[in-house]
Amino acid sequence: MTDASDREILLCLAETLDVAATCDRLRISRSRLKQCLERAAGNPPPEVPPPLEPLESVTVNIDGAARGNPGPAGAGVVIWRGNKVFEEFCEYLGKATNNQAEYRALVLALRRARELGARKVAVRSDSELLVKQLLGEYRVKNPELKVLFQQAQDLKRGFKNFTIEHIPREDNREADRLANRAIDEFAEG
Numbered sequence: 001m002t003d004a005s006d007r008e009i010l011l012c013l014a015e016t017l018d019v020a021a022t023c024d025r026l027r028i029s030r031s032r033l034k035q036c037l038e039r040a041a042g043n044p045p046p047e048v049p050p051p052l053e054p055l056e057s058v059t060v061n062i063d064g065a066a067r068g069n070p071g072p073a074g075a076g077v078v079i080w081r082g083n084k085v086f087e088e089f090c091e092y093l094g095k096a097t098n099n100q101a102e103y104r105a106l107v108l109a110l111r112r113a114r115e116l117g118a119r120k121v122a123v124r125s126d127s128e129l130l131v132k133q134l135l136g137e138y139r140v141k142n143p144e145l146k147v148l149f150q151q152a153q154d155l156k157r158g159f160k161n162f163t164i165e166h167i168p169r170e171d172n173r174e175a176d177r178l179a180n181r182a183i184d185e186f187a188e189g
Contacts, residue, residue, distance in 0.1 A: 099130070135164065
């Protein structure tokens with residue numbers, strides 16, 4: 001009998017369990033579950049290399065998508081270091097409105113920027129509502145959005161410098177593609 005590695009044990013366990021039921025219950029895609037297991041086994045996903053040093057400054061494009069309002073939703077995040085894509089990811093969000101998906105994409109992006117050690121964050125979004133609410137130009141009236149707004153406010157205080165700007169939808173295609181990919185991957189099972 002050989003001594004299996006922790007990674008082999010976790011991956012075997014995942015394969016023998018009901019993966020579909022787990023993904024449905026947690027409202028995550030199979031790729032998200034695989035990433036989680038890889039991290040738990042001490043092997044970060046290859047598409048997310050750890051930085052050699054903390055990032056001083058990042059620019060982040062975010063987008064949320066919902067099919068139906070509310071309906072199946074996803075978040076897409078593209079993190080730029082200078083003029084090159086440093087990292088991109090998406091996450092299935094379950095049932096949400098488009099505005100909730102936009103806010104959840106922002107929260108995911110700010111959490112990841114913090115993990116990367118960024119001190120300055122510039123966020124770009126095609127959601128006029130989200131941008132104007134964060135700039136204090138629009139009030140947040142929806143109770144569900146108030147909770148997400150507060151999470152974003154708490155996270156942005158952790159940065160030395162935080163800016164957010166509204167950009168045209170055509171300048172946010174990559175984040176939009178990722179948000180929709182999260183929904184598609186979940187639907188495909």
